Amino acid sequence: MLNIVKVAEPEDIKKFKKKHKPQNWDDFTPEIKSGIKKNILENEQTVNGTQLCVYCERKISTENSHVEHVRPKALHKFPNLFDKYENMVVSCDLKNTCGNYKGSEYDEKFIHPIENDPADFMTYNFATGKIVNKNDSLKERVDYTCEILNLNGCRELIEARKTILIQLNSSVDEGAGFIDYVEEFYSLTEAYKSEVLNI
Ligand SMILES: [Zn+2]
Helix, strand or coil: CCCCCCCCCCHHHHHHHHHHCCCCHHHCCHHHHHHHHHHHHHHHCEECCEEECCCCCCECCHHHEEEEECCCCCCCCCHHHCCCHHHEEEEECCCCCHHHHHCCCCCCCCCCCCCCCHHHCEEECCCCCCEEECCHHHHHHHHHHHHHHCCCCCHHHHHHHHHHHHHHHHHHHHCCCHHHHCCCCHHHHHHHHHHCCCC
């Protein structure tokens, strides 16, 4: 999961809210939603030149992603946060992980990508490609977060991380610089650098 540093809310979105006083997320026009997404992707979720899903860190674009309310905007959760820019990130559109999988599930155990630095909580098992807690006291929060996003249960995701790990391992053996070319899975690459390569 990425750690998101929010930038200021764009003026056109502020103006839209002031003028139209939206009452729920459906009152935002497709153009405004798309502007929000583009702004977040470009300014908050571009890592080494590549736009990544906040949760799974796969490569995304405005075409295959959606605005994700970290604290769900569902009526029984946090309906007042539907228009709060500080609560918005961008998730991939895959059905079996991330924002779509999470739906309106949430409690305060969730590792919040804006309020927490996920790297303080999570690292990886470099053999299995699965996310693991950094220490036992964090297990409950890491397990809950991975469970509601399905970050350890999605086979394609695990296989994709393992493919990167195989390439990283062979790159190290051969002295090649593959690590500089990894586009997806930023936190995996960073954990590998610090824990395996000690750099
Ligand atoms: Zn994702």
